[in-house]
Amino acid sequence: MAAHQVRRSGLTMPVVTRRFVDHAWRRGCDFINLDLEDSVPQHLKAHARGLIKDAIPVVRKGGAEAFTRINHDYVHADLEAIVWPGLSKVNYPKAESAEEIRLLDDVITRLERERGIRPGTVEIGANIETATGVAAAYDIALASPRVKEFGGGTGYDMSRDLGVEMFVGFEQFAYGKGELELAARALGLQVRAAPFVANTTGSVSDADRALREAQAARKCGFRLGGGLNPAVVEPQNRGFTPTAEEVEDARWVLERHRELAGTGDTWIVIDGRVIDRYEAARARDTLEWAALCTERDREKAEAVLRTRAAMAEPTPPTLA
């Protein structure tokens, strides 16, 4: 698997709400998703577009990557306004066809060239939020090499399209999630998904649930998080990062597996536990991921330090 970005946590925020944007760097997120879409009122769309260029460096001050969610219906105007150095990804909502993604790719390719951005820098997030999108999943995921992670199939838009209440406490989206995961895996993309963890209140700030969901997601092989409220950032960072015990255990597995070399055996049972090349591969994967998480946390901590030094901020930031 190709080395991938560490995107355990992220906040989607209306770019028009200045205090969210100004404080974003203090939140500890792996990414910030500046929203031009559903959290921005229709009459402020043009104004919002104009804010992205300056907001990108602001939200990156804590080491987070900067993304922008554009409007399905304003692709050209939005892309012109947002593809600037520092932008890592364009999230495109309600993706329903490969054609749409190819159009995005064409425009981004031109803007990268015109604006001195290394070709291929800006990713495309194809958000699947309708039944039609699920039905065309594979073609959409395949439509551009800029699509590096793929998933969805849940959320308010999907609920509305299917005509269902969203917070009912049972798995409503199993088929769509399954289709999207299979498409992603078949194409070797990162999977944006989470196993079902009931949320009957609809709360967006439930730290406890966020942690359980992140832990369960990691066990299922998913590593991508994100949310709407600062309260879920730390739980997601923690839940998606292997614990010290897990790292220790992975090292132990690799050692036992190394000891097998030269014995003529390919596997061994220790305390009822099988040690073989599959377990060794899993352990190696855990250690690689843990190292990436550590590296990412260091990058962010250094960025925060630099920013605070530059601002000559005397006191530690409050993580409100």
Add this chain to the structure above:
Amino acid sequence: MAILVRRSNLLAPITDTARVKQAWQSDADAITLDLEDGVVETRKAEARGLVKEAIALAGQGGAEVFVRVNAALLHADLEASMWPGLRGIMLPRVASAAEVAEAVEQMTALERRRGLAAGALELIVLLESARAVWDIRSIITANPRITQVGLDESDLACDLGITPLPEHDPYVYARGRLVIEATAAKVQPIGITYPLGVHPRRVSAAEIHRMATDARNLGLKGVLCPDPSWVAPVNAAFTPTAELVAHNKRVREVFAGAVAAGTAAVPLDGRMIDVPVDEWAKVVLAMADACDARDAQKHAPRAGS
């Protein structure tokens, strides 16, 4: 676009005279006169002779009237069924787009011959095989007459060679595919959650209501009711409650206030209200109105009788 409100569709075997006579009083949104599984093989011809009169009987309470035909006796059954007052045909055991085309061709010919409006009769298709579930996209997009599609879970079990146990739903994938593909094709998926779809039995109204509510929250739009006792709890489950209507009116107010104040993201009771939440509120309120209107249509004739 008008919302199709067809929450309950009551099956009435055409040879069950008492059932057919009483069906119109059940408050079902639709009544399907059954020539297929509800009629024994030896009485098929007799059953056909009963359809024309039964259509008028079943429709007198404002319900839409359908006839479920036999796939193997399609021509004769359509001849017997396509009379004024009929809303459409329920076509079981559909396994290919070609079968839909065949039925539509015969329906079109009969409409012309009998002076019925061209293309007016709808189709409800039932999928009963793995092949049909796999090919659902080509089947339901084969003709615009198709307004609803469902699984016949009993016959599907036969085709799959399984004996479904009540505690293990074997149709998570099939039903999920039904909902996604039908929604994408703008056709209504219908059905109830497991195990009622495959083990329809006499259960409490509360249990039917619960499973129909779950069905609605899977994206299904209505239920084929094997018994009149299902109709009331099914109608209730697919109608937005007063509580839901009140909540969504509040969502709309709070959202409008936020937009006026310069943001389209605003908290309400721990949730985040933004555009799709407001859009959903519109849907719920429109659905509530459409259900009210449909109920009024049905109640008017009964009040006058």
